[in-house]
Amino acid sequence: xxxxxxxxxxxxxxxxxxxxxxxxxxxxxxxxxxxxxxxxxxxxxxxxxxxxxxxxxxxxxxxxxxxxxxxxxxxxxxxxxxxxxxxxxxxxxxxxxxxxxxxxxxxxxxxxxxxxxxxxxxxxxxxxxxxxxxxxxxxxxxxxxxxxxxxxxxxxxxxxxxxxxxxxxxxxxxxxxxxxxxxxxxxxxxxxxxxxxxxxxxxxxxxxxxxxxxxxxxxxxxxxxxxxxxxxxxxxxxxxxxxxxxxxxxxxxxxxxxxxxxxxxxxxxxxxxxxxxxxxxxxxxxxxxxxxxxxxx
Numbered sequence: 001x002x003x004x005x006x007x008x009x010x011x012x013x014x015x016x017x018x019x020x021x022x023x024x025x026x027x028x029x030x031x032x033x034x035x036x037x038x039x040x041x042x043x044x045x046x047x048x049x050x051x052x053x054x055x056x057x058x059x060x061x062x063x064x065x066x067x068x069x070x071x072x073x074x075x076x077x078x079x080x081x082x083x084x085x086x087x088x089x090x091x092x093x094x095x096x097x098x099x100x101x102x103x104x105x106x107x108x109x110x111x112x113x114x115x116x117x118x119x120x121x122x123x124x125x126x127x128x129x130x131x132x133x134x135x136x137x138x139x140x141x142x143x144x145x146x147x148x149x150x151x152x153x154x155x156x157x158x159x160x161x162x163x164x165x166x167x168x169x170x171x172x173x174x175x176x177x178x179x180x181x182x183x184x185x186x187x188x189x190x191x192x193x194x195x196x197x198x199x200x201x202x203x204x205x206x207x208x209x210x211x212x213x214x215x216x217x218x219x220x221x222x223x224x225x226x227x228x229x230x231x232x233x234x235x236x237x238x239x240x241x242x243x244x245x246x247x248x249x250x251x252x253x254x255x256x257x258x259x260x261x262x263x264x265x266x267x268x269x270x271x272x273x274x275x276x277x278x279x280x281x282x283x284x285x286x287x288x289x290x291x292x293x294x295x296x297x
Contacts, residue, residue, distance in 0.1 A: 022068060027053055027061045029098045032087065035071060036095045041085045042076075070094055115140050116226055117157045121150035121175065122164040122191070127211070131162055134215045135222060147175045154179065158186055160225045162218070163205075165192035173203070180204045187225035187236075196251040201262050206240045208247060238273040241266060 023029055027050065034049050035041050047058050062085060065071045070091040076082040087095060118135055121144040122128040132141045142158070144150035147170025150163070161179070165172035172190060179186055189207040200208055206228065207221050228236050245267065248257065257263050 022070075023098070023101075025061065025064075027057060028065060029101075031058075031061055031065065032070065032091060032095050032098055035085060035087050036092070042082060043085075046085065065091075115157065116159055117142065117155075118222060119144060119150065119153055119158050119161045121145075121147070121153075121161060121167065121172070123167045124164070127164075131213070131218060134218055135162075138219070139222070147171060150175050151178060154184070154186075156184075158184075159229060160222050161186055161188045162222070163188055163190050165190050165194065176203065176205060185229065187228055189221050189225060196247060198248070198260060198262060200244055200248065201266055204240075205244075206236070207243055234273055235275050238270065238275055241270050241273065245270060 030050055031046065034046055038045070038049070043058070043062075046062075047053060047055065050058070053061075062071065062073070066073060068090075069088055071085050072088050073083055073085055076084045116139045118139045119142050120128055120131050120135070122131065123145055125145070128143050128145070132143055135141050139160075142153050144153045146167050150161070150167075151170070154161075161175075163172045163175060167175075170178075172192075176188060176190065179188065187206045188204075189209060190203060190205040191209050191211060191213060193211040196208075196210065206225055209217065209221065228239060231239075245263075248263065
């Protein structure tokens, strides 16, 4: 067992242990970094920049860093009393070490960026190839030529499915129903060449696009659906319903919408799901600008 109090061990000399002890304190490296990049370094300035540090902890930490001659304290004015803290030459050298450690940690210890996987399910080979080409620069794209292959391709890493509604064998509606029955955390954009109908309201999709789909539309829709995966269930339901209602408002007259009971029921559901201001602040603000709703009573 290594003796941490001895400077005789060639692997862990005493001065190394002292250095590690200094840097292992929670707030010491943060204080040093804070002092290195700012001109105003009074006590309240430092505390304001370090979220969560108490006055007592900051006082103790500053005192210990002064003992190590890493920082120095000087009076800026006496009436009122104002003091300022700066790095010593020793502290500036230590800051370079901390910066190197931070860079090393970012390169070797940071969590790898999670892969974003899109499944494009469409029996039209030309459309599938085109949609894949539009998305593959940003995502890992898998393809399926029919409903059965789409189900076989559904693994836990799939985040978004671009789903053709009419495919041989299992239809897009059936694939959609199966995915929802399994409660997978997958966002789904249904793509179809059919006219928009009120049955859209019963489909548990997140977005609905009509062919031919434009490149920018598909890319922005998929990006938004990956963003929505981070939202809570209520906000996801609200945005999906908002998108459907906005689409129907484009396709149908106010008179047709007012006379449709299902549409009116879902308008009421949309009002129930109205997100709080906190939920909106946590979401991408552009999400609420893409599908503005008309006032339809």
